[in-house]
Amino acid sequence: MASSPTDFSSWAQARREQVERLLEALLPDAALPPSRLHEAMRYAVLGSGKRMRPLLAFAGGELLQAPDDDVGRVAAAVELVHAYSLVHDDLPCMDDDVLRRGKPTCHVAFDEATALLAGDALQSLAFGVLADAPMKAGAPSQCRMVKLLAGAIGSRGMAGGQAIDLSSSGRELTLPELEFMHIHKTGELIRAAVVLGAQCAAQPAPNELERLDHFAKRIGLAFQVVDDVLDAQSDTATLGKTAGKDARQNKPTYVSLMGLARARAFADELRREGLRALEPFGDRAQRLRELTDYIVLRDR
Amino acid sequence: MASSPTDFSSWAQARREQVERLLEALLPDAALPPSRLHEAMRYAVLGSGKRMRPLLAFAGGELLQAPDDDVGRVAAAVELVHAYSLVHDDLPCMDDDVLRRGKPTCHVAFDEATALLAGDALQSLAFGVLADAPMKAGAPSQCRMVKLLAGAIGSRGMAGGQAIDLSSSGRELTLPELEFMHIHKTGELIRAAVVLGAQCAAQPAPNELERLDHFAKRIGLAFQVVDDVLDAQSDTATLGKTAGKDARQNKPTYVSLMGLARARAFADELRREGLRALEPFGDRAQRLRELTDYIVLRDR
Numbered sequence: 001m002a003s004s005p006t007d008f009s010s011w012a013q014a015r016r017e018q019v020e021r022l023l024e025a026l027l028p029d030a031a032l033p034p035s036r037l038h039e040a041m042r043y044a045v046l047g048s049g050k051r052m053r054p055l056l057a058f059a060g061g062e063l064l065q066a067p068d069d070d071v072g073r074v075a076a077a078v079e080l081v082h083a084y085s086l087v088h089d090d091l092p093c094m095d096d097d098v099l100r101r102g103k104p105t106c107h108v109a110f111d112e113a114t115a116l117l118a119g120d121a122l123q124s125l126a127f128g129v130l131a132d133a134p135m136k137a138g139a140p141s142q143c144r145m146v147k148l149l150a151g152a153i154g155s156r157g158m159a160g161g162q163a164i165d166l167s168s169s170g171r172e173l174t175l176p177e178l179e180f181m182h183i184h185k186t187g188e189l190i191r192a193a194v195v196l197g198a199q200c201a202a203q204p205a206p207n208e209l210e211r212l213d214h215f216a217k218r219i220g221l222a223f224q225v226v227d228d229v230l231d232a233q234s235d236t237a238t239l240g241k242t243a244g245k246d247a248r249q250n251k252p253t254y255v256s257l258m259g260l261a262r263a264r265a266f267a268d269e270l271r272r273e274g275l276r277a278l279e280p281f282g283d284r285a286q287r288l289r290e291l292t293d294y295i296v297l298r299d300r
Numbered sequence: 301m302a303s304s305p306t307d308f309s310s311w312a313q314a315r316r317e318q319v320e321r322l323l324e325a326l327l328p329d330a331a332l333p334p335s336r337l338h339e340a341m342r343y344a345v346l347g348s349g350k351r352m353r354p355l356l357a358f359a360g361g362e363l364l365q366a367p368d369d370d371v372g373r374v375a376a377a378v379e380l381v382h383a384y385s386l387v388h389d390d391l392p393c394m395d396d397d398v399l400r401r402g403k404p405t406c407h408v409a410f411d412e413a414t415a416l417l418a419g420d421a422l423q424s425l426a427f428g429v430l431a432d433a434p435m436k437a438g439a440p441s442q443c444r445m446v447k448l449l450a451g452a453i454g455s456r457g458m459a460g461g462q463a464i465d466l467s468s469s470g471r472e473l474t475l476p477e478l479e480f481m482h483i484h485k486t487g488e489l490i491r492a493a494v495v496l497g498a499q500c501a502a503q504p505a506p507n508e509l510e511r512l513d514h515f516a517k518r519i520g521l522a523f524q525v526v527d528d529v530l531d532a533q534s535d536t537a538t539l540g541k542t543a544g545k546d547a548r549q550n551k552p553t554y555v556s557l558m559g560l561a562r563a564r565a566f567a568d569e570l571r572r573e574g575l576r577a578l579e580p581f582g583d584r585a586q587r588l589r590e591l592t593d594y595i596v597l598r599d600r
Contacts, residue, residue, distance in 0.1 A: 037463040093412035112393035121455035128450030131443045139439035143431045150428030155421035163337040
């Protein structure tokens with residue numbers, strides 16, 4: 001799976017279609033009982049989303065020439081987790097949001113209990129996908145992947161970040177506290193996406209995995225800083241989710257703590273740090289470089 | 301780990317203490333941030349509960365002389381999943397219950413958002429526990445365990461059963477529909493407990509796993525029938541959870557559909573079927589037999 005000369009947007013489009021087909025096949029058919037739950041799971045996952053995490057998994061896998069089918073499963077698993085986290089995050093007892101990816105949130109389109117269970121079942125499905133049929137990297141690698149994902153999304157990872165986010169509403173956070181929160185809430189799953197993609201390779205060198213992990217840390221944070229910038233300057237229609245909400249809820253953001261100009265400069269600094277971590281990979285990291293620019297320079 | 305001559309209640313007590321120590325060690329320290337989330341996770345898991353699923357896992361493992369440490373991890377993982385399901389099940393958008401295991405439910409003691417995240421993180425932790433350090437049965441077996449657990453608790457398992465349960469409130473269910481619901485809602489995790497325990501053995505014979513699975517199916521259903529009987533005839537203090545609630549919510553139960561006497565007889569029929577499935581194991585299945593009686597003859 002050598003890096004092809006395809007331009008980035010064609011590559012990204014082809015990878016998005018690939019993960020969409022996979023997710024379509026992995027999610028239970030809505031005709032199977034319990035139908036309403038399956039409909040909610042499919043609603044939460046299919047047909048929209050930037051698929052940033054799958055793209056990162058594919059780019060991490062390509063860098064180490066990992067088998068395409070295995071990386072596809074990893075890409076689908078991280079997207080299932082991402083979708084579960086959005087469904088739970090939008091619930092009334094959490095962020096209480098009504099719009100996501102340009103359509104009503106899951107609990108609005110269905111009901112709270114169904115959304116809760118859909119998120120729960122999406123999490124289980126993600127682990128099932130990682131552990132299912134043997135991967136070329138071998139069963140010990142698959143166990144390491146399950147463990148890595150579990151750590152990345154548990155109480156010391158994504159779920160922990162959400163807990164800190166909740167407790168921060170309405171009070172002052174310092175910049176280090178804000179960074180700590182985002183490193184967990186969004187950063188850990190983004191790191192996991194890149195590293196899991198690379199772990200599909202037969203013999204990923206530990207120092208290469210470490211370097212990728214360092215890259216992914218900077219990019220995960222950059223992603224969040226850019227999110228805050230976009231939230232502050234966009235309207236809801238462009239964003240596909242409720243804009244300006246964090247500020248209205250008095251939640252600290254990079255923009256509220258740093259101002260718009262410094263937040264933009266910080267995102268660019270993180271971008272440059274990320275790119276530096278990729279230098280030793282040379283041309284092999286081209287897709288990750290393109291993704292970095294895509295993440296930092298996006299407008300929604 | 302040959303079957304010792306210890307009587308059942310001493311054995312069960314020792315196993316409960318063993319799984320308690322394990323859970324205590326596996327759950328993040330409440331001093332670690334985010335502390336409130338970790339407190340909620342520990343609150344939901346530690347210090348109470350009959351530990352029926354861990355006992356079933358231990359008994360399944362002992363039958364095939366599986367390594368004690370590995371079975372302990374499996375036992376802890378299924379209990380973490382069970383605790384997560386109770387926390388989510390008790391939420392206001394689900395059963396809206398205030399009492400569980402003799403104390404306030406997690407969202408009452410903490411808050412809804414924390415309870416939601418605690419459940420989410422407990423699920424992740426369970427998968428991490430299965431996939432963590434290598435087990436003697438080997439990494440391919442561990443992958444099979446992760447896959448089995450994911451299937452047992454996902455949309456075609458426990459979460460699916462909860463979805464069917466919700467949709468049944470206030471309408472008539474037939475007995476086959478009620479059975480379908482319970483086979484998923486409680487039966488699948490009980491099956492998983494027994495089979496996962498046995499899968500820790502070096503070379504579990506497929507026909508032995510099948511027989512155990514058949515046993516566990518009957519016992520899982522018996523457990524629920526007995527739950528319904530106890531719910532109909534107990535008071536809240538004895539039960540440690542709100543008694544008579546299903547009937548008040550107009551939820552169908554075995555007692556409402558069959559009457560108390562026939563429900564009791566049905567539980568006993570399931571018990572005898574389960575015991576029959578154990579016959580070929582001879583003395584090796586002694587603990588599973590004792591557990592069967594414990595499940596069917598318990599008073600809370």
